[in-house]
Amino acid sequence: MATPKPDQMEYYKHDDMWAVDFLPPSTGWMETPVNFRPGSFIYPGKPKHLEYLGIPNPREWEVTADDWKLPDNWREIVLKTLRNRLERSRTLQVFMDVCVRCGACADKCHFFIGGGDPKNMPVLRAELLRSVYRGEFTTAGRLLGNLVGARKLTIDVIKEWFSYFFQCTECRRCSVYCPYGIDTAELTMLGRELLLELGITVNWIIEPVSNCYRTGNHLGILPHGLKDTLEFFAEDIEEITGIAIEPPINKKGAEILFVTPSGDFLADPGTFTCMGYMMLFHELGLDYTWSTYASEGGNFGLFTSAEMMKRLNAKIYAEAKRLGVKWILGGECGHMWRVLHQYMDTMNGPADFLEVPRSPVTGTVFENARSTKMVHITEFTADLIQHGKLKFDPSRNDKLRVTFHDSCNPARGMGLFEEPRQIIKSVCNNFFEMPENTIREQTFCCGGGAGLGTDENMEMRLRGGLPRGNAVKYVQDKFDVNTLACVCAIDRATLQTVCDYWAPGVEVTGVHEMLANALVMKGEQKRTLNLRMEPIGDDE
C-alpha cells in the first residue's frame, strides 16, 4: 500500500494520537503563532462560489501562504462589522463582557480533549475575539493593553481566527457547563461572519452553500437527478419487500411537505435512512410530497453567516406555500434542526399560511410546533408507535447491538432525547446506552460538524472524534455493540470514519433505517434482505 497521506486516517498512529500533551506552551497564547499543518485545516473557498453568492473578495489563495490577498482596508471592514454585530445582539455583548475565565468549559471541548491545544479550550477560543474587542473598543483595553487581556487586530489575529473558528463544530457542549451560559457557537458564528467579509471561508462549506442556493440542495442534485435517485431507491425497496412505491415529487395540494438533508440522497448509510422514510410513508398511505426546489433540510448557511442561513432557509416556507401543503415534516438531521427549531420562524416566518401540524394517522396535534408548523420525523413516528399504528418484527434487527448517539444540535438546541429512543426500543431488541457523561445534553460531537467533516481536515476530525469514538469503544467492549444509531446526516457521513478509527467494527445507521427493516408492511414478501441488501437472519 502506498504511504498514507494526511487526509487518510492510516496516516495517524494510535499511540501518537493518544499521547496528547495537555501542558500549555511556555509562550503566552498571544505570542504563540498558528501552526497550519496538513490535516488540520480546510482549503479556501473557490472564487466562483463566492462570486455567485455575492461574497466580497473572491480570489484564489492559500492557507499556508503569507499573503492571504486581503483588501487594503481589511482592518476597517472587520472592525466595522464587529461593531455592527455587537450593536444588534445582546447575546454577543454579554458574552464579550461577562466571562470570568473560570475554565469550567476547558475540558468539555472534544477538540481540546483529543488534541490538548489550549486555544481549543472554549474560553480561549472566545478570548481570541474578546481580546480584540477589548483592545479596539474599550477604554481599559486601549489604555492597559495586555494587562487586561487586550490586543490590536493584526493579520496574525485573522489567521488565528481562521484556524480556531474552523476548529469549532458549534456543538454547544461548553455552553451546558458555563455558569453564564456563554455559547461558543455564537462566538464562532460571529468570528466566521467577520472572516467572510474579507472573503475568507472554506470550500467545504461555501460550495454546498452555493449549490444549495442554485439547485436547492448542498450536493447540487438537479431536479431530474433527484427523481432518478428516489426511483432507484424505490426499485431497491421493491426488490426487498415486493412492494412498489411511487415517490411523489413537487405534488401540489399534498397534505405534508417532507424535507430532509440531501446527504441522504447520495451517500450510504444516509440513503438507507431515506429508503426508510419512503417505506414508512407508503405504509401509512401518507399524502406527502418531496420537493426538488426545497430539496435540502440542512443549511450550511448556519456555518457561514446569519444572512446566508436565512437566504437558504427561505426556500422551505416558500415551497410549502407554493405547493399549498398544510404542514412540514423534517427528516433526521442535526444542524438542520437547529435552524428549523431556533431560527426559521424568526427569520422567514410567520408561517401563517400553514396549519398547526396534525398527524393524519393518529389525530395528534403537535402543539409544540404550532407556530413553526414543522415536526421532527422522530416526534411523528414516536406518536405513531405510541398509538400502535405500526407493526414491527424487531427480531429482524437481532444482528444489531445498538447504541444511540445524541447529535449535538437536536440535543442542546432542542432537547430531543426520548423520541428517537422510543423508536429504537420498539424496533430492536438490543439497545445499550453509552456512559452518562457522553450522551443526552452531555453528548460529544462527531468531530466533523459545522462544515468541518472533510478528509483534508482528517487530523482534527479524528482528534475531535476521540471522546465520541472512545465512548462507542466502551460499549463495544462491554456489550458487544456493533451499531451506532443517530439522527443526523453529518453524523452518518462522519461517524463512520470516527468508528473505523476509534472503534473499528461498529457501523453507523439512521433510526429510520432500523425502523424500516423491522416494519411489517401490508402485502410484503418474506423479508430476507435488509435495506443494505445483507441477509437478515443467520439461516440465510
Add this chain to the structure above:
Amino acid sequence: MNALYSLIAVLVLVAVAILGVQALGLQLFFGGILPYFAFAVFLAGVVFRIQRWARAPVPFRIPTTCGQQYSLPWIKSSYLDNPHTTTGVIGRMLLEILFFRSLFRNTRAGVEPGLKRVVYSPSLWMWIAALAFHWGMAILLFRHLRFFLEPVPQVVSAVIWADGFFQVGVPVFYITTFAFLLGLFYLLLRRLFIPQIRYISLPNDFFPLFLLLGIGTTGFLMRHVVKTDVVGIKEMMQGLVGFHPLVSEGVHYLFYTHIFLVCVLLVYIPFSKIMHMGGVFLSPTRNLANNNRMKRHVNPWNYPVKVHTYPEYEDHFRNKMKEAGIPVEKD
C-alpha cells in the same frame, strides 16, 4: 507574572491607605469623602452597563437545552433544565443564580493514554468554593447592615446570631467569614496551580481575588486581632448614611485600609468581569424558554435578503423538469 502584578497592585493600595492615614492624617478623606465618590461611580457604572445590555436587541431565541424538550404528552419534559414556560425559566434562572446549577454539572475529563480511554468524573470543588465565596460574601454583607442601621433590624441580628452559632472565640467567629476567605483562597489557588487555568488567567483575573482577600483579611484582623473600636466605626458609618461624615478618634488604620479597598472594588466593578453579577440575568441561552416552535420570536432588525426564488429556479431547470415528468408552473 500576571498574579504578581495584581498582588503588587493590591499591596500598593494597602500602603496608600496606611500612609494616607498614618502619615498624612487623611482620615476624613478615606472614611468620609472617598466612599461617596466610589459609591456614585459604582451605581452609575453598573446602571450604565446594564441598561446598555438591556437595550440591545435579542435577535434569536437560542436557549441551551439541557434536558428533554416538551413535545408529546407521554414524554416527560425537563421543566427546569429545558423550560418551555416562563415559570420554568424563572426556576432555571433561580437555580443558576442562587445555586450555580451549571457549575454543579462540572466534570473532569481524564485522558488515560495507557488504557486508551477517557474517563469523566464529577469535579465539584470549584462549585463548592464558588458557593462558599458568593454566599459567604452575601451574608457577610448583610451582617454589615448593623453598622449602617440603628436600631439594628431584628432580621439582621438573627442572621448575625445564626452566623456565629458555634460561639467560638471572643468576639465570636462567623462561619461566613471562613466560607468567604476559604472559597476565595481556593479560587486563587486553582488559578495559580492548574496549568490550563493559569494559562488563561489575566492580571484582571487575579486583581479582584487579591482585592477581596485584602478586604476580608483587614476585616478579620480588625475584629479578631486588633479588636478595633466598633462603636467609633458605627458612628462613622451612620455619619456616612446621614450625609454628615465624621471621623471618630481612635479607630485603627486597618479600618481605613478596609474602607479604601472596598472603594477601589466599587469603582472597579463596572469596568470589569465582576459585571457577571448583572450579565448572568441577561444571558439568552439561559433566560429564554425553549418554546421556539410554539411561539414566534421576533427579531427587530430582521431584514429582507436576496433569495433564489422558485420562478428563477424553474426558469433555470424547466426543460429538465419537463423531460423528467416533474410538474412545472409554466409550460
